[in-house]
Amino acid sequence: MLERERLVEKDREPGLFGRLLRKVDGCDVKFIFDGKMDESMVTVDDPYERTSERMHLFASTEPVRGRVMLTPKGNYRHNGVLIELVGVISTFGESVQKLDFMRQDKRFEPDALRNPTPLEFHFSAPKEYESYRGINARVSYFLRVTIQRPVKNVTEMEEVWVSRVDEQMSDTQPDASRHRSYFRETVFGPQSTSMDVGVDNVLHIEFKYDKKIFHLGERVLGKVTFKVADMDIRYGEIGVVRKEYIGPGKTTDLMQSETLQKFEIMDGTPIVGEVVPIRLYLRSIPNLTPTYSSVHNCFRVLYFLNLVLITGEGKRYFKQQEITLYRRRGQDAPARSKAGLS
Structure with a gap:
């Protein structure tokens, strides 16, 4: 971390x-x-x-x-x-x-x-x-x-x-942190998203998480399933990456990437069929902000979940998936928490 x-x-x-x-x-x-x-x-x-x-x-x-x-x-x-x-x-x-x-x-x-x-x-x-x-x-x-x-x-x-509180998102998006099962269960419903990661014929994994839109105090629940695992994997990480794009939204925009938080989710080479659970609490990430799709056509700020696998030889394989963050009512102060992840 x-x-x-x-x-x-x-x-x-x-x-x-x-x-x-x-x-x-x-x-x-x-x-x-x-x-x-x-x-x-x-x-x-x-x-x-x-x-x-x-x-x-x-x-x-x-x-x-x-x-x-x-x-x-x-x-x-x-x-x-x-x-x-x-x-x-x-x-x-x-x-x-x-x-x-x-x-x-x-x-x-x-x-x-x-x-x-x-x-x-x-x-x-x-x-x-x-x-x-x-x-x-x-x-x-x-x-x-x-x-x-x-x-x-x-x-x-x-x-x-x-x-700035997003009133529309606050009214339309469910708040999973209010559910009694928030800290115990991972439920993959209609809002769930998955992506496949493959390296030739030696590695094939599925990364699945519960949804794509989160408020700043919510948590990300997911799992990594190994379908093919013929590669020497030393460890795996999951993290949150922020990308700043300077410009009006063109391919020539200047981009700056920053890893806000990451933690290890596995150690050693998994077996086929092994499932690694993921639980990431967004409120523990300092300096987290909402997603800004466009700020006066001057810049934008996007967030990604970043899954990284590191081999015994030191090679790094990663896959990123964009998520949308918003500020819900009651989340006025900027995030500066020092809490850990679990």
Whole structure:
């Protein structure tokens, strides 16, 4: 089983230059969100920068509201203040591409401040995509405040994390985890899927699992049946692979593959007719997200079950089958579990 890497947590405080700029400018800026406490913030991993960061969590249908607190260190004049909620898609291929796909703002007139002053905001624009941090793609939502000054404008930003529940899938897809037999029985019904894997005439196996659509807290049940086994097999693995495709959905799209979790299901050469059971709990996989078939025609994220057989000579034979993942009601926070598989 893969061990989850511990990433360095990013400092939320401004850097040295930012602190110096605030000191010279003479006004402190702080974001305060209504109904959000520091204790309920979520920790998000960033595989591109290899850091983690804590953010306030918002549902896709939840308004982003609160206030920006301006605390002057004396008489502070500005030529207007702009507060924005911005959604940005970033891709990191041959070059860095950024696209603003949503924006909502509120403007405040010029003023002279002498005391701490709250500037309230309420942004209810729909958030079409949920936040995502991958190897070569990212969806981000920022609160940005720009204070217009005579010499140089002052800008402060704070990122928030947005999760999006698939209401249609939640209503139409059965939740196997609610069944009493969830932890005991493997039932192969009409939704079951199977695939055959063969290597010449020395290996033939059938890989069967209970269905192809899963929510993020569900489990995958399956079995591997060996029909022909004349090959020296050292061990076998099952895993979950995420593939990021950068581009509008063409064969020329840049693809990045990442194995999120894998574990050994067998050891040694099996006999003909042997059945190896599979039970994989998705909630134990860190950084798991729903399937994104298309994010603004910029990128997509697909998931696959990956069956790998390793021979005594070290050769690897594998077969992949795509599965669809979705976020069900009650699964708002990003997955960062450290639990194991069984």
